[in-house]
Amino acid sequence: MLDARRDTSRDALFAWIAAGAILTTILVANFAPARGVVPAHQPAALSPAEDPACRxxxxxxxxxxxxxxxxxxxxxxxxxxxxxxxxxxx
Structure with missing residues (x-):
């Protein structure tokens, strides 16, 4: 009976570690600064469909x-x- 309790506690520990790793990954992905983002003050290049000079x-x-x-x-x-x-x- 004692061995069964150890197995479930080990599984629970693994589940908590996995949940923490997933949560950490999600937080880092959402709050880390993005690279290559165009600042808001720079105008975006017009696509040909938006350029009135393009026929x-x-x-x-x-x-x-x-x-x-x-x-x-x-x-x-x-x-x-x-x-x-x-x-x-x-």
Whole structure:
């Protein structure tokens, strides 16, 4: 009977240690300073879709054109591999 009590106490100790390690990981991930974050005072670069000077842009799947009546985009293919947006005509 004494051996069974030791086994459960060992399991409980392991559970507490694991819970502490998980909690520590979560806290560090949430409160550690992030690297590579753009400060709020720097303006973000405009994507081609937000740049009024860009008349046509693509992500290698579809082509979007800005006209006088708004933005029109083509339909992408079903097996398309998107890339970063880039302006193709100004």
């Amino acid at each position: 046509e842009w693509t992500d290698s799947c579809r082509v979007c054109t800005r006209g006088t009546d708004g933005v029109h985009c083509s339909t992408p293919g079903f097996a398309c591999q998107r890339e970063a947006l880039r302006c193709t005509r100004r």
